[in-house]
Amino acid sequence: MYPASFEYHAPSSLEEAVEILERYGGEAKVLAGGQSLVPAMKLRIAAPRGLVDINRIAGLDRIEQDDGGLRIGALVRHKTCERAAVLRGRYGVLAAAAPQISDPTVRNLGTVCGSIAHADPQGDWGAALLALGAEVRVVGPSGERTIPLDGFLLGPFATALEPAEIVTSVQVPDPGPRSGGTYLKLERRVGDFATAAVAAHVSLDDGHIRSAGIALTGVGPRNLRAARAEEALAGAEPTREAIAEAARLAAEDAEPWDDHRGTAEYKRNVVRVFAERGLQAAVAAARSGEEER
Amino acid sequence: MTATQTLEQALQTRPVTVTVNGQPRSETVETRLLLVHFLRQTLGLTGTHIGCDTTSCGACTVLLDGTPVKSCTVFAVQADGREVTTVEGLAQGGELHPIQQAFHEEHALQCGFCTPGMMLASVALLAENADPTDEEVRWAISGNVCRCTGYQNIVKAVHSAAAKLREAS
Numbered sequence: 001m002y003p004a005s006f007e008y009h010a011p012s013s014l015e016e017a018v019e020i021l022e023r024y025g026g027e028a029k030v031l032a033g034g035q036s037l038v039p040a041m042k043l044r045i046a047a048p049r050g051l052v053d054i055n056r057i058a059g060l061d062r063i064e065q066d067d068g069g070l071r072i073g074a075l076v077r078h079k080t081c082e083r084a085a086v087l088r089g090r091y092g093v094l095a096a097a098a099p100q101i102s103d104p105t106v107r108n109l110g111t112v113c114g115s116i117a118h119a120d121p122q123g124d125w126g127a128a129l130l131a132l133g134a135e136v137r138v139v140g141p142s143g144e145r146t147i148p149l150d151g152f153l154l155g156p157f158a159t160a161l162e163p164a165e166i167v168t169s170v171q172v173p174d175p176g177p178r179s180g181g182t183y184l185k186l187e188r189r190v191g192d193f194a195t196a197a198v199a200a201h202v203s204l205d206d207g208h209i210r211s212a213g214i215a216l217t218g219v220g221p222r223n224l225r226a227a228r229a230e231e232a233l234a235g236a237e238p239t240r241e242a243i244a245e246a247a248r249l250a251a252e253d254a255e256p257w258d259d260h261r262g263t264a265e266y267k268r269n270v271v272r273v274f275a276e277r278g279l280q281a282a283v284a285a286a287r288s289g290e291e292e293r
Numbered sequence: 294m295t296a297t298q299t300l301e302q303a304l305q306t307r308p309v310t311v312t313v314n315g316q317p318r319s320e321t322v323e324t325r326l327l328l329v330h331f332l333r334q335t336l337g338l339t340g341t342h343i344g345c346d347t348t349s350c351g352a353c354t355v356l357l358d359g360t361p362v363k364s365c366t367v368f369a370v371q372a373d374g375r376e377v378t379t380v381e382g383l384a385q386g387g388e389l390h391p392i393q394q395a396f397h398e399e400h401a402l403q404c405g406f407c408t409p410g411m412m413l414a415s416v417a418l419l420a421e422n423a424d425p426t427d428e429e430v431r432w433a434i435s436g437n438v439c440r441c442t443g444y445q446n447i448v449k450a451v452h453s454a455a456a457k458l459r460e461a462s
Binding site for chain 2: 002003004005006007008010031034035038039041042051053055102103104105106108109190191
């Protein structure tokens, strides 16, 4: 399969990349890992007139940590996240999601930021990062701006990104000590998209849940935040009952549909079961962080 | 032909130099040319197979700067200035690479279609893990589909190659 012809650019700076994108007025795409874009171009679902390969821009391939949290650069591959010690512990939801994305060969090239910019409702990073309240850092002709991920993801393959803007990093606020999380995904085989998946994160405070982050994959037009479940847990004791109730709310807020991966009813039930298991695991992980301190 | 068309066409082709199996290869390619087609059609290295052509099966796996990638999902222009290893680059001086020897001895193939990709994924695993567990081997080749063997003998072959490589070092 051959993609349609395109003009290829491999700039060495973000400024140059933005300039090129601007020239194409929305008819060019950014190429990072290419593991979603290239297949879409081969099927001619996407046929951009220009391609701006950002792989030769220095400094975008790092995960940086400071007091405020984590910054995951635009060229950080899934594989890097899979192996990054910094993503374990309080950012455990990210460490759990990384090895469940596609297959190891795809993970060698695919990027976190590319996945977010692609905004596939079946994408795993969207849910994992929503559970941690991540923000998207972008650069464009009028400078830099930061968009909460929840406001960045608009619908299937649609984001708040302007045509000449590039995602430069995803920023994850430090959830603090006594935090933990996990990502539970049901897939029919390695490399398949999720039948349904749940990202679950909690931060504890004196035996209570200070805040919870719960987000869903594959059961809506985009990665969904289970806001009612999060609110129900905020300030609550992490009892079996409270967690079961939150899981019930998360399942209620899912928007699944029938397809070859399962019926809507089945997927909703998977969300409930995974939310319950995920939250229990998140609480256990947060408590083990508590003991360490 | 107008000047604009000429410029457009100029931007749709590009000279690249890719070091393939140790040899620098310079060609002018269409930007839309996939790495797998560059290897098979431009260079005539047909050991890299095209299976699903949809980033699923791993038959087209090659090493790009030592890392396994699906060459049906990378443009040749992206490999400019980089190193590619294909199955043709495994044997040295007429001697099979230990992974090739092991696949042969352990009957790790029937039709052979997935074999080049399987071997390159395995070579990359063994480069960073000299003595992998069964689970680590299965994990490493989980992006490569085999419809013949049921994987048992492939896993055996990777262990056997690991032992050969440990002995040799």
